[in-house]
Amino acid sequence: MVEQSLWMQKVAADPGHSQWYIERFREMEREGRDLSGEARLIDAMAPRGARILDAGCGPGRVGGYLAAAGHDVVGVDVDPALIAAAEQDHPGPRWLVGDLAELDLPARGLGEPFDVIVSAGNVMTFLAPSTRGRVLARLRAHLGPGGRAVIGFGAGRDYPHEEFLADAAQAGLVPDLLLSTWDLRPFTEDSDFLVAVLRHV
Template structure:
């Protein structure tokens, strides 16, 4: 990786294991962790090919796979990818930096119908790489493919910058919501869920 991610620089060495343990505990308690997956599933045809970008412990990608989609998950943290492979066999889980994403080089040459960046992924990529992350993810979508992105609006990446970076990446902003369960967007919302599309023309 050219630059360390904020996941590395802004957290301690024990953070990855804490994160893994946290979500395993939530699963054991029966928590609903599939909200993002339900939205993505509603945006695509059955049996779609979906990229879980910044897949973490695999909860979103696993829920999409359970709904019949072919899922490739990518995360820069090897510990999280190892946990995803252990807990959710089925999807393909790969270690890669989203700012350098080149899935054909990793044996995944087929484009994706959709991609999702959940869990504040853009708040944890390396500083200043947000435009390149969006460009790289967009490049893996087929024409008319959809990208759904969620992140906190107070995490240092203004929505105006995000929108401009999305357009520069060849994406069109189609919808914005305040939550993954589609509550209406408002300018003071602490979280934004944006639905973007790679135009086919």
């Protein structure tokens, strides 16, 4: 059995955690905050009408933007409350409850490979540590030829960036580009955030 994600451990400890997270982003949207920076980067990278997987989609802000831009989007998250919010706030994409460590979309009738996979919002750091390599391997398995995965998360979250890149390489994903922000600033050894654009070997 796959170890429970750190996110779902938080939810078990505080049943109101998911709703707090949902409302936090709804409030930020009402305030006019820019919540689409990650999605704009993905849209710029993707061919028009691309198949995009939003891995760890949360309440749907990234996948919702990309669907509105004309892409074929599937969003997957382990938390049913976040998927319900995505369905309510961002109709259009296919939103699915699922554990990324067991991701098998062909078994769910969604067998075509993806042009781009995006995992924003520190998703990698909310995984159970024992499943990180497995998740990266499952993402790689869902990429089509020439496809890329874009994964972003902050430092200081118990997953050093060099360890992540080693896990990605072990899973068959190598860097095309390493950035320190979603607005294209270069990654350096002092960066406190990583946006890794990875391709499969």
